Amino acid sequence: MPIVALAAAGAGLASALLHGALLSGSFGAIILAYLAQLPLFLIGLWMGYTSAAIAVVTGVVALVAAGGFVFALAYLLVNAAPALIMTFLAQHNRIGSDGQTEWYPPGMLITALVGIAAAMFLSLFAIYLDSPGGAEGLLRRGLETAFRQLGAPGAAGNADASATAAVMAQFMPGVVAASWMAMVIINGVLAQGLLVRFGRNLRPSPRMADIDLPPWLLGAVAIALAGAFMPGNAHFLGANLFLIFMPAYVLAGLGVVHALAARLASRGLLLTATYALALLLGWPLVIAALLGLAEPWLNLRRRFGGGAGT
Numbered sequence: 001m002p003i004v005a006l007a008a009a010g011a012g013l014a015s016a017l018l019h020g021a022l023l024s025g026s027f028g029a030i031i032l033a034y035l036a037q038l039p040l041f042l043i044g045l046w047m048g049y050t051s052a053a054i055a056v057v058t059g060v061v062a063l064v065a066a067g068g069f070v071f072a073l074a075y076l077l078v079n080a081a082p083a084l085i086m087t088f089l090a091q092h093n094r095i096g097s098d099g100q101t102e103w104y105p106p107g108m109l110i111t112a113l114v115g116i117a118a119a120m121f122l123s124l125f126a127i128y129l130d131s132p133g134g135a136e137g138l139l140r141r142g143l144e145t146a147f148r149q150l151g152a153p154g155a156a157g158n159a160d161a162s163a164t165a166a167v168m169a170q171f172m173p174g175v176v177a178a179s180w181m182a183m184v185i186i187n188g189v190l191a192q193g194l195l196v197r198f199g200r201n202l203r204p205s206p207r208m209a210d211i212d213l214p215p216w217l218l219g220a221v222a223i224a225l226a227g228a229f230m231p232g233n234a235h236f237l238g239a240n241l242f243l244i245f246m247p248a249y250v251l252a253g254l255g256v257v258h259a260l261a262a263r264l265a266s267r268g269l270l271l272t273a274t275y276a277l278a279l280l281l282g283w284p285l286v287i288a289a290l291l292g293l294a295e296p297w298l299n300l301r302r303r304f305g306g307g308a309g310t
Helices: 003-024 028-034 038-047 049-067 069-090 106-127 134-150 155-197 215-228 232-261 267-281 283-298
Strands: 093-095 101-103
Touching: 003 028, 003 038, 003 049, 003 069, 038 049, 038 069, 038 155, 049 069, 069 106, 069 155, 106 134, 106 155, 106 232, 134 155, 134 232, 155 232, 215 232, 215 283, 232 267, 232 283, 267 283
Parallel strands: none
Antiparallel strands: 093 101
8 A cells, every 4th residue: 555545544543533532421532532633634734635535534434333324424524524625725726927836825714614614504504494493492402401401300490491591502503613613723723833843734834914804704794793683593593603704703803913913023922912811811802803803994914014924
């Protein structure tokens, strides 16, 4: 077997092993499963899209044998297929008018990831449209059952469980999708960073300061926000799509911070403080999202000179 195919198969088995840890049912298995995309990104961003495809097939076959078809399908939809798509897009390039290689831009990579998350959510919505209460009703009933099993029995407890479940079900898909997008981005960034460290990367690392989102996405955000203030399915769709779109603007806002930092002597301090506060407090991410939303009018990155090197 050629060494490339062997390495790709090994990456697929490593990914399957990480995802397969969920079969143990332990809490630590969740952390391992969170990194299941890392071997796929490593092989794809190192040896190319074909190698990533071999890894995905290997991982799926291994998980069918270990956990069954449904378990392997979940791996394919949540981990393998998105990593494969993002790897494929990341390798797109063309020769510009100046003779330099132009790689698929980071803003479009982020937009593609948002599109995948939105498509998953809309598919869920459509599949359960005929169920009582639709996807929202299904989530609400599932959460109610879980809360009642965990809590003390009684009428008051049941009422509290129902109220809490009703609130959570309205926004749960968007929150889960945003968390999933963070997982994909973290695994991709880790893989690219490791490859750059050892000089094995196919493409240069995208610069945060180069994140430029398409104008139509801002229109989609406005429509989703309007829907969030309407009743029924419009509210459920709008609120969750808005949450799905927001990570793109968080990253765009952080790109503005990177562009500013490139002009300061204390660049490292500013970036470290920004990310530390975001991780510890959370609310700086809201400011970053607002900054990303306002950037098309403020043009701060252009005023900061694009932030070369960030």
